[in-house]
Amino acid sequence: MTRYCMVIDQRRCIGCQSCTVACRTWNELPLDIVYNPVLSEGVKGEWPNVHRNWVPTLCMHCEKPACVPCCPTGASQQDADGTVWIDYDKCMACLACVNACPYGMRDQSKLQPHLHRFVRKCTFCRTRRAEEPGRDPYCVQTCHQKARIFGDLDDPESEVSKLIGSAETFRLLEDMGTGPQIYYIPDLGGTAK
């Protein structure tokens, strides 16, 4: 069984935002939509011992996503491999899923035509993976620091399995109980979970 997940190595991320740009470009996103903002709590410490942590984010593709059961139309779905995605033809933009997501990773574009609104989110580049099997999502392919690693968590030989098994990792807002599938390897000083 395949279960996709992503490991984000904060030690490697330099906050260049190229993952954000690659995602927006390849997925042709409206200008007011960002699937994977790279967040930061700002500079910490005192000169000369200062450091800055970057928190690249995206949809957490939760094991038990809060956004799927609340969808009244069945547009929000989860594949067997764990990918959470939206069928735009079924979505009526009621925003129940947007309010259900603890991570705020769903939104609808205000620039879309009024009569064709739907909610958008990261799909781990589902369409691309279907067309070109074995390819990584665009944000992973673009990251020149190799801070984003994508793979199958159920495959013990995959890079993500080895990283999660060997390094200290954490997940964001784990107490929400949704089982997020994005694992972070903390940078110097750690990050507020």
Next chain:
Amino acid sequence: MRHHFWKWPIPVYLFLGGLGGGIFCLAAILTLFVFPGVEAVPQALAWPGFISILCLGFGCLMLVADLGQPMVFYRAFVKSTSVLAWGARLLTVCMIFGLLWFVSYIPWEWFRPIADFFVFFRPLNIAIAGIAGTCIMLYTGIFLSTLKAHAFWATPALPVLFTISALSTACAAIALSIGWWPADTSIHSEAGLAVIESAAEASHILHMVDVILVVCEIVVLLVMVLSFLGAGNKTANKVGHKWVHGSYALAFWGGMMVMGLGLPEFMYIFMDGTVASSVIAPILVLCGGCLLRFMVVNSDERAPLPGEDLFFEKLPPRDAEFITKWTYGENIY
């Protein structure tokens, strides 16, 4: 942080849905259990029933308006497990059976054959509408409380609060509208006198019920808000502070607790039999119920991701308008 995704139509929908459901719930209880076999009571309750249908219909319109694309509203009925889909079905059932119950009381001569046809089904129709109405009252709170991302919504107290508020506002709405057309309230006929008497008796019962419900609402609301104020959860604590002595303090203490609950309770108890008790107090209760939905829906804070607030603060405000102007009005997406 990005929030307030739901605009004003949603709280209006939740308020009207609860109100409409509550009216049918109380109408069914009064008709079937409190005054069984007394024909004058359901006749006096026919107009409140019609008001309820209008509330539910207008509430649905608000929901469709919020979508921004009216032609796709039918999709809300599709998925069996979604709370929202169940709400849409219950609203439809309540409106249909409520309407069939109401039409049986319409006294117009040309309408008589249709009205007479539904007379036999009156108990069945009001029972189904009452059950659906009760479920709608519960659903409005349950719907929000299932959205666990928001600390203020994800509490079992919210469905209780919304249900009590829905019943209380329903009592107020019935008190304001009981005994109107199509009830025959002519003082020259025996039937008319019976309706007037039954309406007065039902109003008295609802008055007593609302006195108790308002006290319950005050207790549940205070317990809920103050428990958030003392909560260990940072987000819940923040919302609690906002309600008790933050930006919502005036609306909470002044609007909700005093004008929406305390003052009407005072009028109900100490000014019984006056206009203050029979008209002003119910209107204040209705306004308080509406204000409660607005305040709760707008308290949609969730736990922020690290650095999330900083990220969204950096984005230029009103960029949607800027981009629209920048593309000379042409929407390229």
